[in-house]
Amino acid sequence: MDVQAYLSRIGYTGPLSPNLDLLRSLHTQHLLSVPFENLTTHSGGQVQLELPLLYDKIVNRRRGGFCYENNGLFSWLLTELGFQVTHLSAQVKNAHTGRYGPPFDHLTLMVSLGGQRWLCDVGFGFGGFSTPISLEASGPQEQGHRVYRIRGAAGMLILEWQRENRGPEGDWVELYKFTLEPRRLEDFTERCQYHQTSPHSLFFCKSLCTLLKPDGRVTYTGHRLTTTTFPTEGQGGVMKTTRELKDEELPGILAEIFGVVLTSPLIPKDEEIIPPPVMY
Numbered sequence: 001m002d003v004q005a006y007l008s009r010i011g012y013t014g015p016l017s018p019n020l021d022l023l024r025s026l027h028t029q030h031l032l033s034v035p036f037e038n039l040t041t042h043s044g045g046q047v048q049l050e051l052p053l054l055y056d057k058i059v060n061r062r063r064g065g066f067c068y069e070n071n072g073l074f075s076w077l078l079t080e081l082g083f084q085v086t087h088l089s090a091q092v093k094n095a096h097t098g099r100y101g102p103p104f105d106h107l108t109l110m111v112s113l114g115g116q117r118w119l120c121d122v123g124f125g126f127g128g129f130s131t132p133i134s135l136e137a138s139g140p141q142e143q144g145h146r147v148y149r150i151r152g153a154a155g156m157l158i159l160e161w162q163r164e165n166r167g168p169e170g171d172w173v174e175l176y177k178f179t180l181e182p183r184r185l186e187d188f189t190e191r192c193q194y195h196q197t198s199p200h201s202l203f204f205c206k207s208l209c210t211l212l213k214p215d216g217r218v219t220y221t222g223h224r225l226t227t228t229t230f231p232t233e234g235q236g237g238v239m240k241t242t243r244e245l246k247d248e249e250l251p252g253i254l255a256e257i258f259g260v261v262l263t264s265p266l267i268p269k270d271e272e273i274i275p276p277p278v279m280y
Helices: 003-009 020-033 051-060 067-080 185-197 247-258
Strands: 084-092 106-113 116-120 141-143 146-153 156-164 171-178 208-213 216-221 224-229 239-244
Touching (some): 003 051, 020 116, 051 067, 067 116, 208 247
Antiparallel strands (some): 084 106, 106 116, 146 156, 156 171, 216 224
16 A cells, blocks of 8 residues: 555545544544445446455545445554454344334444543445444544434344434434444455345436535435535525436536546446345
8 A cells, every 4th residue: 555645535634643632533434435346346346355455446536335335344444553443243123114224234433542442434425424433432423414323232232323313312314333343355245246236225226426525415316416514503404406417428427526436337226225035
């Protein structure tokens, strides 16, 4: 790995001492610079979980990826900079079925630093948190317009965010559950293949690309571009605007807004997801 090239890719130019300030900065800069996207699957390619390939794609070719790619490569950067990183297997709660996926459904990271443990995740897309979340705290952890917490239940840890009605009895939504058992990147290979080929997977059914912005998020799906603006203090709720796109507009939109230039034609897709036959 060329660490400086990776840091340049995410726009980080500060000190490199492996401390919490650096971890927070790298986490946020990664989300602001590297899209969460599955366009390889929808332009005739296939994702392979080999670090040199991920590095070439995300750093050299300035692409993004989904969880296995973004978190897999980010863990390599953190390790090179002196952080202690552990791969964790998470099970994502399906917003449509209300059930969880199987183990290895999602790759997330734990960073141990100065006797404290932090959940890091630059590959969760739409519901992701912008800075690391403490695994030592059980109470709410506020990040701008969102509040998160880690809750223990039945031997698992559950990541939740508060959708509305902030306060102890607010509307908490489960995002994913996980354990702290160490995993290897290759442990996620089978599930990575599943998400590229199964009609039960969001990533097979929809071509998508999303990027965090300082004031919101911009998301491409199928033939739609959605701009989300987060509320500032004194404003109302989240604001969204959607624009319909034509096929001929897609390459320009992807290049201009996301910095993504595909070498093969994109086949836009936005199909209904078939609920999986087995749910957890």
